[in-house]
Amino acid sequence: MSIAKSELTVIPVKQASSKRVRPKSKLWGYLWFHRYLYLMLAPAMLYYLIFHYIPMYGAIVAFKEFSITKGILGSDWAGLKYFQYLFAQDKFWQVLQNTIVISLYRLTFGFPAPIIVALLLNEVVFLRFKRAVQTVIYLPHFISWVILGGLMINLLSTDSGVVNNLIKAFGGTPVGFMSDESYFRSTMVFSMIWKEFGWNTIIYMAALAGINPQLYEAAVVDGASRWQRLIHVTLPSIRGTIVLLLILRLGSVMEAGFEQIFVLYHPGVYQVADIIDTYVYRIGLTEGRFSLAAAVGLFKSLINFSLLVIANRLARMMGEQGVY
Structure with missing residues (x-):
């Protein structure tokens, strides 16, 4: 049984774009994919943030005439006075x-x-x-x-x-x-x-x-x-x-x-x-x-x-x- 050439319907196929479709946010996609791992890591990160990184602000006490009543910001600057005294x-x-x-x-x-x-x-x-x-x-x-x-x-x-x-x-x-x-x-x-x-x-x-x-x-x-x-x-x-x-x-x-x-x-x-x-x-x-x-x-x-x-x-x- 033969089929006439005119009866064939040609369905156009959309060519794939040469450009790769990227997600809107690659970083957030990566974090969401590994969300459970980062969730387990969160307590340790929170610990170091609170007890190790935030207290670094107090290092400026070494350059000040620290007074408990005045606080860190209110204390007068001393420069390298205490380092010179120390050495x-x-x-x-x-x-x-x-x-x-x-x-x-x-x-x-x-x-x-x-x-x-x-x-x-x-x-x-x-x-x-x-x-x-x-x-x-x-x-x-x-x-x-x-x-x-x-x-x-x-x-x-x-x-x-x-x-x-x-x-x-x-x-x-x-x-x-x-x-x-x-x-x-x-x-x-x-x-x-x-x-x-x-x-x-x-x-x-x-x-x-x-x-x-x-x-x-x-x-x-x-x-x-x-x-x-x-x-x-x-x-x-x-x-x-x-x-x-x-x-x-x-x-x-x-x-x-x-x-x-x-x-x-x-x-x-x-x-x-x-x-x-x-x-x-x-x-x-x-x-x-x-x-x-x-x-x-x-x-x-x-x-x-x-x-x-x-x-x-x-x-x-x-x-x-x-x-x-």
């Missing part, structure tokens, strides 16, 4: 030195500790033993320094401490772990590592869990030993996580642990234990010199920010992703 004080350079030394101790001995523990736990085959060890080393993180400070005083006291009693039982001389300047820093750093290293292993354990098992299988086929697999597979796979946490740690070098030192130190060890945070606490809250305390805090924040930027820049130059 002329020998006490400030002493607390700055103590802060840097204690932070370097914590960085040198405290930063590798969770990495080593995570690598060791990753090699454990018995899951029950592995979980038991993880639980035990996590627990100190949830104990307040106030409680731990009391325990340490009872354990390390020269008169009735358990440790010094054992030393005397073996014929030794009691050691002033909490009172002798030569031992105080080491005792403080060791207690910090003991309290926090287990909690910090969580991040590295998560990074280790994300390593592709096929890399290990290929290494075994090539005849690599367990040590060689650790060096050539495990560590390179978590290198990005290590560098990222190292950058963040370098960005807080001027944070030497206020709560721990405030609980453990006393006037007898001020020479080696007094840091910027405790110094700010004394001159700011105890003595009421708010402008001077704000100047010290602003100086500390600028140093931390500079170290963070430099560390991130060096990491990116070495091929790592960095923080930003």
Whole structure:
């Protein structure tokens, strides 16, 4: 059966436009598509906005003759007066030195500790033993320094401490772990590592869990030993996580642990234990010199920010992703 050519109806097809139709607001469309993720992120963003960013306005107190009755805006300008006074004080350079030394101790001995523990736990085959060890080393993180400070005083006291009693039982001389300047820093750093290293292993354990098992299988086929697999597979796979946490740690070098030192130190060890945070606490809250305390805090924040930027820049130059 044939159909006449004249009977065919030609329906014109509208050609697609070469221009792409874009949504009116690409940004709002993206936010709406990921609205649940941003909704979960909102509480954290609100926290940092209220307690970290808005209080930055108070940094101008460092440049004013602050008076509680006049307020921040009503107080007279002082310029760089308090910074000049601060840098002329020998006490400030002493607390700055103590802060840097204690932070370097914590960085040198405290930063590798969770990495080593995570690598060791990753090699454990018995899951029950592995979980038991993880639980035990996590627990100190949830104990307040106030409680731990009391325990340490009872354990390390020269008169009735358990440790010094054992030393005397073996014929030794009691050691002033909490009172002798030569031992105080080491005792403080060791207690910090003991309290926090287990909690910090969580991040590295998560990074280790994300390593592709096929890399290990290929290494075994090539005849690599367990040590060689650790060096050539495990560590390179978590290198990005290590560098990222190292950058963040370098960005807080001027944070030497206020709560721990405030609980453990006393006037007898001020020479080696007094840091910027405790110094700010004394001159700011105890003595009421708010402008001077704000100047010290602003100086500390600028140093931390500079170290963070430099560390991130060096990491990116070495091929790592960095923080930003």
